[in-house]
Amino acid sequence: MALVLIEDSELLESALRGDRRSLGKLISRIELGFNPGLKKSKTWTLGVTGPPGVGKSTLIGSMISEWVRRGERVAVLAVDPSSPKSGGALLGDRMRMQGSDSSDSVYVRSIATRNHPGGLSYFIDPMIDVLAAAGWSKIIIETVGSGQSQTRIAAFTDRILLVEGPDRGDIIQAEKAGIIELADIIAINKSDIPSAKETFDSIIYSLDMSKSSNVDVHLVSALNGDGIISLIASIEKCHNYEDENFIRLKERLLSFWDSRLLSYPDLNDLLEQLNTGTITLDEASDMVCKGLLEEEI
Template identity: 55%
Template sequence: MVDAANLLEEARQGNRRSLAKLLTYLEEGGKSPLEYGRGKSLGITGPPGVGKSSLIGKLIDEWLNLGETVAVLAVDPSSPISGGALLGDRMRMVNADSSDSVFVRSLATRNHPGGLMNCLTPMIEVLSECGWENIVIETVGSGQSETRVVAFADIVVLVDGPDRGDIIQAEKSGIIEMADLIVINKSDLKNAQKAADSIRSALSFNEESPKVFLSSAHTGEGIKEIINELKILQSPLIRNRMRVRERLISAWDSVLLESESLEILISEIEDGKISISEAIEMIRNHNKTSKS
């Protein structure tokens, strides 16, 4: 039996072992020891391979220079086949393993829809409660319409790279509209400036469009500027409703995934015994009966 309140108390006093154990407990669906948690976090999202982890590595260095602490929750996908995962984000954050002011935890999606798990909310709250000043969520490499990060992050940074397509790509709706800051990473490569210009141009018709920064995790260009901008960025008011909505949907996904009957229903649909609509009806009725 895990004593979450006790672990929290020890973690508050700086015990990393207790913090690590508490995060595991929350990841496995344990109830948060904080009744009214709070905690602001920074979500870093963007397509696979644009350099999210390397960029976070550089941000960590800059925060450390400023004497601030950083906790990172880095999410990578689980295999839909084996359930296993290769979590390789922290290897890009070069100085993450040697400072008492940095805490990095790798998390597997465990096939949660949207690529982010419900447990992130209590994890952010616990990290904040334990005094971590900058809390960063790194999402899995994401596509255009993956906006779940809004549920967990107060400020969303969209990272992209050069040569990611023509201007029409930047004109498309989706995550780009949720971004509070856009970073074109790998600015040491050619076409980075062009990519930044395309995105700026695409966003220029909006009343309030996010700033677009160029950065290089290789040379360190733009990192200081990003940190300065993050210090003054405020979460937009309209974001709150979206956040509640995404949180609710995320929580609902968790309820469904944790439902005991899910696997049985999948088998029955597969064997043609019931239809998908019938399965939905059964899940609804089951939820009703378990409430009474």
């Protein structure tokens, strides 16, 4: 055990000095539960979420190119779900990010959710801290917005970009997913397809109805670059709501709560009792709360 610790601290040191191989290994260690315990430094983070197939990765690719041109160093953590059946994962985001493989100023790391209890919530913060400490000035977390626990990962960032696309049916679908409330900026991608304008209009209309937000909505094309510059300007001027944004804090809290619940040692027992009907859901959640408290002591 002590040996491993020495190795970890050496890894951390050389990762922070800028060695990419060490950074890669360090992130793998964090995935396995290692926490380097860095002091929280100033980070710049952006969460990018949205339904599958709307062009999140491609859009990130064109934003990366622009940021790199401006002298930024951009790191992307691209999160994809692991298969619940085999435990394997297909990580294909980086192939859609142009320039992700050839610049010293870009670091792209694919991350499988691995069905960690409660998803990635325990690991995403230390990963962000390490990347920031290693000098990555823009840190982007990409997650598929299909399911609450996936979307919640985006809540660990300071600003959230929701990407939507044309021809995805009624905008009500997007509202049902509950992602719109989390978003600071919305980008309707694929403006090269005429019906994208309809999606754009209906999102604007729906936001007007709710009157709740000052969300910027952009019509962009990752394919031909239209609207990317003004999208970036909007992302850059977006405030960091960290302490004020109750919705986001709530998502983070829920995410941690999921982790705690799923790592509850007697969870299977509890499920068994629920299955046989010996206890009710109400009783089960009481038992979990009590059990977790005792664990603390």
